[in-house]
Amino acid sequence: MVESKHPWKAWIYLAPAIVLLLIFTVWPIINTVRMAFLEGYSSMSAVGGMQYNFGFGNFKQVLQYKDFLSCLTNTMLLCVLTVPISTILALLIAVCLNAIRPLQRLLQTIFFLPYVTNSIAIGMVFAAMFNMVGSAFGSENEIVITAGIINNVIEFFGGTAVNWINAGSTYWANITVMVVYIVWNALPFKILILLGGLQSINKQYYDAAKVDGTSRRRVFTKITVPLLSPMLAYVVITGFIGGFKEYSSIVGIFGDDMGPTGDPRRLNTMVGFIYDALANKQGRASAAALILFGIIFVVTMINLYVSKKKTHY
Amino acid sequence: MSESTMKVMQEKDLRKVTSSQKAVKIAVQFMLYAFLILMAIIIIFPFYWMLISSVKSLSEYRLSVPTLFPREILFSNYVEAFNQANLGRLFLNTLYVGLVSTLLSLVITVLSAFAFARLEFKGKNTLFALLLATMMIPGELFTITNYATVNAFGWMDSFTVLIVPFLVSVFYIYLLRQNFMQIPNELYLAAKVDGTSDLKYLWKVMIPLALPTLISITILKMMGAWNSYVWPRLVANKEEYRLITNGLRNAFTESTGDVNIPVQMAAVAIVSLPLFLVFIFLRKYIMKGVSRSGIKG
Numbered sequence: 001m002v003e004s005k006h007p008w009k010a011w012i013y014l015a016p017a018i019v020l021l022l023i024f025t026v027w028p029i030i031n032t033v034r035m036a037f038l039e040g041y042s043s044m045s046a047v048g049g050m051q052y053n054f055g056f057g058n059f060k061q062v063l064q065y066k067d068f069l070s071c072l073t074n075t076m077l078l079c080v081l082t083v084p085i086s087t088i089l090a091l092l093i094a095v096c097l098n099a100i101r102p103l104q105r106l107l108q109t110i111f112f113l114p115y116v117t118n119s120i121a122i123g124m125v126f127a128a129m130f131n132m133v134g135s136a137f138g139s140e141n142e143i144v145i146t147a148g149i150i151n152n153v154i155e156f157f158g159g160t161a162v163n164w165i166n167a168g169s170t171y172w173a174n175i176t177v178m179v180v181y182i183v184w185n186a187l188p189f190k191i192l193i194l195l196g197g198l199q200s201i202n203k204q205y206y207d208a209a210k211v212d213g214t215s216r217r218r219v220f221t222k223i224t225v226p227l228l229s230p231m232l233a234y235v236v237i238t239g240f241i242g243g244f245k246e247y248s249s250i251v252g253i254f255g256d257d258m259g260p261t262g263d264p265r266r267l268n269t270m271v272g273f274i275y276d277a278l279a280n281k282q283g284r285a286s287a288a289a290l291i292l293f294g295i296i297f298v299v300t301m302i303n304l305y306v307s308k309k310k311t312h313y
Numbered sequence: 314m315s316e317s318t319m320k321v322m323q324e325k326d327l328r329k330v331t332s333s334q335k336a337v338k339i340a341v342q343f344m345l346y347a348f349l350i351l352m353a354i355i356i357i358f359p360f361y362w363m364l365i366s367s368v369k370s371l372s373e374y375r376l377s378v379p380t381l382f383p384r385e386i387l388f389s390n391y392v393e394a395f396n397q398a399n400l401g402r403l404f405l406n407t408l409y410v411g412l413v414s415t416l417l418s419l420v421i422t423v424l425s426a427f428a429f430a431r432l433e434f435k436g437k438n439t440l441f442a443l444l445l446a447t448m449m450i451p452g453e454l455f456t457i458t459n460y461a462t463v464n465a466f467g468w469m470d471s472f473t474v475l476i477v478p479f480l481v482s483v484f485y486i487y488l489l490r491q492n493f494m495q496i497p498n499e500l501y502l503a504a505k506v507d508g509t510s511d512l513k514y515l516w517k518v519m520i521p522l523a524l525p526t527l528i529s530i531t532i533l534k535m536m537g538a539w540n541s542y543v544w545p546r547l548v549a550n551k552e553e554y555r556l557i558t559n560g561l562r563n564a565f566t567e568s569t570g571d572v573n574i575p576v577q578m579a580a581v582a583i584v585s586l587p588l589f590l591v592f593i594f595l596r597k598y599i600m601k602g603v604s605r606s607g608i609k610g
Contacts, residue, residue, distance in 0.1 A: 007435065009511070013428035016421045020481045025447055028458035035457070043461050093352055096345045103346075109596070110353045113360065116592040116599065118540045120558050121581045124565065125363045128574045133375060145571075146375045149362060184356065192600060216341075245451055248542050255566055274453050275543065278460055289454040296451060 032286045041283030058287035067265065068288065071273040078178060078269070079243035086183045087236055090190035095224065097191070098198040108195070115188035123252015126181045130164035130253075165253065167261040174260060174267055182249055186242070190235045197231035198224070233307035240299050244292065247271040270295075363585070367391070367578040374575050387575075394580035398564035403557040406472075410556060411538035414476040415531050422485045422530065427515050429486065430493035431501060441490075444483045456544065463548055470551045475544070479537075485530050492526045493519055529598045532591060539588065557584055 011018075035041045039057030046052075062068050093111060097104060114122070133146040151161035163169045164177050205227070209219045225232070246269050250258055259266030268276075270292045277285035366374055368386045395401065428434075429441055459478050468474040496519060504514040520527065538556065545556040555563070561584055565577045592599065 007433070010428045010432035010434040010437075013424040013432065017425040017481045017486065020421070020477070021444070021447075021483075023462065024459055024478045024481075025455060027462070028455040029447075029450065031458040031461075032454050089352075093349065096349050100342065100345055100349070107349050107353055110357055112596075112600070113592070114356060116536070116588045118558055118584060118588065120540075120542055120562050121584045122359060122363075124561075124577055124581050125359045128366065128578060129359065129362055131574070133571045146377060146379070149379055152379055184359070187356070241451075245453070251542065251562065255562070271453050274457065275547070278457050278547070282457055282461065285457045286454075289451070289457060293451055293454055297449070300449075 032289055035282045036286035036290050038283055041286070042280050043282050052283075058283045059291070062284055062287045062291065067268070068273055070266075071268045071270050074175075074267055075244055075246060075269045077175060078182060078246055079240060081175075081179050082182045082186060083236060083239040083243055085179065086186040086190055087232065087239060089183065090187050090194055090235070091228075091232070093187070094191050094194035094198055095220070097195055108191075111191050112188045114185055115192075117185075119185060119248045120252040122185075123181065123249055126177070126184075127165060127253045130177050132161070132163060132166050165260055169260050171266065174254075177253060178250060178267065181253060182243075182246065185249060186239060190239070193231050193235050194228065197228045201227045229307065229310060233303065233310075237300055237303045237307075240303065241296055244296050244299070245271050247275075360585075363578050363582055366575055367394075367582045369575050371573055371575055390575045390579040391583065394576045394583060397576065398560055398580050399552070400557070400560070400580065400583055402552070403555060403560040406553075406555060407538055407557040410472055410475045411535045413472070414480060414538060415534040417476070418480050418482065418485070418534055419527060419530065421480055422482070422489055423515065423520065423527075425481075425486050426489035426493055427511075427519065429490045431498075432511075445487065448483050448487075456547070460547060468548075470549050470554055472549075472554060474548045475538075475554065475556065478544075488530070489523060489526055492523045496522050525598065528595070532595055532598055536588065536591065 036058055037054055037056070038052035039055050040061075041052050041058070097108060097111070100107075129149050130151075131146075131148050132151065133148075147155065147161045148164070150164065155161055162173055164173050201224070205223050206219065209223060214222075250267050250269065250272070254260065254267060257264035258268045258272055265272075270288065274285050274288050274292070277288065365381070365383050367390055368388065369380075369383045369390075370385065370387050373380060373384055429437065463469065463474045463478065468477075500518055501514065504518065509517075540558055541556060542558045542562065545554075545559045546562075549555065550559070550563075561580055565572070565580065
């Protein structure tokens with residue numbers, strides 16, 4: 001490193017970045033904390049000269065708010081369901097991909113495709129696949145014009161059609177659709193990372209196991225998984241962080257209403273809750289954002305703690 | 314039993330063992346391929362369904378037994394989708410915002426990464442650590458205040474509001490700084506001895522050497538503009554400034570029930586096409602950026 005004759009020169013290089021960061025990153029952090037602790041803060045009435053009490057009122061209000069609890073449940077539920085499913089599936093696919101030669105590159109490319117898509121646009125495709133045209137289930141004359149391709153497939157294998165996302169659909173049907181879509185969306189990144197990890201494992205471990213006549217399952221649980229554990233920890237942590245911020249995949253399928261026709265906001269998430277309050281209930285939005293940050297922080301710390309104990313480097 | 318027959322039998326056994334091992338191996342390979350191909354079909358099916366639905370007539374789409382290949386291929390859905398969602402305008406808006414923000418963002422990123430990688434100043438490491446710490450905070454936390462800030466600046470419904478707040482990405486600075494650090498310091502010293510200015514050195518030596526990282530940043534930034542939804546909807550929802558993803562969702566608010574799905578799918582296909590082209594031609598750079606970031610868009 002060179003000792004510059006002009007120490008101020010570095011600050012000129014940094015100036016544009018620092019100015020923008022001060023306005024759009026540092027100030028928001030300070031301001032969000034401030035607004036979160038001013039009870040019932042709203043910037044509209046703040047301009048009008050209204051004074052606010054300092055306290056935990058916003059947090060209390062948010063936590064007692066029924067809508068927030070449903071947002072929290074939805075977010076947690078989607079996280080707890082999608083992260084393990086997508087991680088296990090991605091691990092299986094990555095291990096299989098790593099064990100084949102012909103077609104490997106082609107399949108790898110196909111598995112990466114969902115990554116470069118627009119989650120709103122492809123959400124609309126999923127909605128079309130689950131969509132049912134015709135009178136809703138439970139009405140007197142059930143005339144289904146188009147059951148949707150997913151229902152067609154289910155019926156082909158002898159099942160009965162389900163009202164997935166239309167008016168009158170059940171909560172669990174909606175959640176199932178969301179889980180399918182989120183897992184589909186989450187796979188490519190996880191496969192990419194895990195396959196990269198697998199390819200960097202030293203072949204000598206496998207050769208040694210072969211000499212000892214170790215069974216495939218033992219090789220998998222005693223060599224592959226432990227040596228892959230740093231990457232597994234990484235995809236689980238980023239999966240949880242992404243999961244707690246779930247929002248646009250739901251907009252993709254259900255639209256801005258965040259729920260099936262007749263039951264808007266049913267699938268609203270934490271981030272959705274923040275956006276709903278953002279324009280005129282900043283106190284509430286800030287408190288919710290800090291709670292979200294707290295949850296992400298705690299979950300990440302737990303993950304790091306567990307993975308530190310379980311990962312082998 | 315004579316010795317020779319025993320030997321023959323042993324050889325037979327051995328052959329049996331190796332052939333059964335081979336059979337197991339083939340069976341395992343078969344299962345691997347079966348699983349992978351099944352998963353690949355599931356992954357690719359939505360794209361297939363989007364494409365074939367986009368060229369079906371509405372009456373064919375609504376058959377109770379769906380056709381897996383369209384009977385007649387109808388391109389009129391694309392024309393209708395293009396007009397209904399005003400995709401031309403949205404496309405130009407998005408391109409403009411994407412290009413300007415990428416360009417400005419690259420300049421800012423290169424300058425700050427250079428300062429962090431090559432220049433010496435007080436508090437450098439503390440400042441860098443603080444910047445990295447902000448990456449932990451969810452973006453939604455900034456949005457609340459930024460919404461009020463851009464409102465106070467009078468930037469609502471403009472291109473400025475779509476570009477300026479996201480020009481600095483700590484992650485890109487980090488990525489490029491790491492890349493700059495790998496360039497041997499001797500090059501810099503030699504340039505100094507020759508009396509080359511910092512800016513010229515940056516332009517002639519560092520930028521060419523870090524080009525792959527810069528390309529990765531450009532792609533991620535352009536894809537970000539293409540896919541951004543929440544912020545544009547909040548602050549620039551007027552037709553003149555609307556970006557493509559938001560416009561798509563706005564043009565087709567109903568995605569369930571009895572709606573004209575073929576036209577919707579045509580619009581989705583048009584919006585997805587540029588992403589696929591980028592993917593096909595620049596896959597290497599995307600994968601590189603992705604595997605180091607875990608950030609979508």
